[in-house]
Amino acid sequence: MDRIKAIVARLKAWYEDLVARWGLLAHVIATLDRYNHRRGNAYAAAISFIGILSLVPVMMVSFAIAAFVLVWNPTLLTDITDAIVEHVPGALGEQLNSVIDSAIASRRTVGVIGLISAALAGIGWMTLMRNGLTEMWGGRVKRNAVLAKVYDLGTFAVLGLLFLTTIAMNIVSTGPLGRQILEFVGIPDSGVTSFLLKASSVIIAVSATWVLFIVVLAWMPRCAVSVRAIVWPALGTAVIFEILKSVSSLYLQSVLGSPAGTAFGPIIGVMVFAYLASRIVLYAAAWSAADPRNEQYLIVDEVEPPAEPEPQTVVLAPVYEAEPAKQARRLMAAAGIGAAVAGILGRRRRGDR
Secondary structure (H helix, E strand, O other): OHHHHHHHHHHHHHHHHHHHHOHHHHHHHHHHHHHHHOOHHHHHHHHHHHHHHHHHHHHHHHHHHHHHHOOOOHHHHHHHHHHHHHOOOHHHHHHHHHHHHHHHHOHHHHHHHHHHHHHHHHHHHHHHHHHHHHHHOOOOOOOOHHHHHHHHHHHHHHHHHHHHHHHHHHHHHHOHHHHHHHHHHOOOOOHHHHHHHHHHHHHHHHHHHHHHHHHHHHHOOOOOOOHHHHHHHHHHHHHHHHHHHHHHHHHHHHHOOOHHHHHHHHHHHHHHHHHHHHHHHHHHHHHHHHOHHHHHHOOOOOOOOOOOOOOOOOOOOOOOOOOHHHHHHHHHHHHHHHHHHHHHHHHHHHHHO
16 A cells, blocks of 8 residues: 555655656646636537527528528629538538528518528527636626626627628638639649649638637637737637547538438537637636736636635633742642641540540
């Protein structure tokens, strides 16, 4: 048993020394502790669930607006629709295509219903997202309930426009519009141009996603966060997000070969993608907050402030002070009295005899 305790103590000392020497490892551990302590997994699950619910009405509104704008250019609208559906293969792509066609055909009704539904679902999603990001920086902030909802709705609208801009840039770079632009400019189609188009599409996608996550990580928390504090974590988040999109596309292509995969694969894939994407964003915020250089941006939880330490118990006891001279005199007097009493008792006993 002593040997096991010694081995555990050596491993603990080695681990502490490794953390002290490697700043990156200490940063990773601090990030994980902050993420778990501030309920990161619970927020990620709630954000992904509400995000999936709000996805359909947002798409309905988006394509209803696109139908109003591009009603005189149906060819361009078809190209945009095909480019979006192209990234979602199989049965889910067919369902998405039918939703888009319905939104375009009934753009007036769908636009109004989708706008109301998107507003309600978007407020809930934005509230959870902002609370989760704020938690990573230390806690929650008390806000006026009505003004907070209005501000969250405006933030959701701006973020939606930014997200649509990101999708449009991806469509231009990866879809048929990219090749049409090359033809319009007069650049011939060849292996080199195809490679350059593919490389530029990746760079454009990562750059657009980078800007999107800079806005999310710096603007959405309910506390002041500098762009400098999150610019590099936002880049890492953008790269991981693009990799996750590619892996999700490969997953959908692999599971749609069977009837069970066709029935349950797409929705499971979307749920897993939304959950992982939410965790990536919250981890990026926790990474930024765990950086010692960003300590000035940390806040204190206003809803559940840290508990104050309990005061120490004070024990009151009487204190007796004794003077040595008086104590000696008292002892001598007691001894004298005791001797006198003993002498009197001894005389009485002899007299009785």
